[in-house]
Amino acid sequence: MKKPNQPLSAREVFARNLRRARRLKEMAQEELALRANLSRSYVSEVERGNRxxxxxxxxxxxxxxxxxxxxxxxxxxxxxxxxLSE
Structure with missing residues (x-):
């Protein structure tokens, strides 16, 4: 478990930002996976920072x-x- 003040790794930053960007565009993981020619489970693992x-x-x-x-x-x-959205 990360300490509260420890910065995110590059993988975690990418994962968080990819998920936020996808959601801002109201795109499902399945749609993103199809557009990227990757599996939905792969996209899910990337977005969770597990891949x-x-x-x-x-x-x-x-x-x-x-x-x-x-x-x-x-x-x-x-x-x-x-x-900005708050």
Missing amino acids: NVSIDNMSVLSQAVGVPLRDLVDPELFDLLDN
Whole structure:
């Protein structure tokens, strides 16, 4: 278990941001998986941070969700969006 002040790993940041981007676009995991030509279970594991995703699959997923990869690995970008919606 992570300590409360410990920063997220790059995999966890990507997982969190991919899920947030997908949900903002009101896209189901199944749709994202189809667009990325990956299995839904793979996408689920990536979004939960349980899968060590390759840079190639990160690129495919970012294109499928329509968000630049650099945004999906930015630890602060989606936090800013969350703060704006409060």
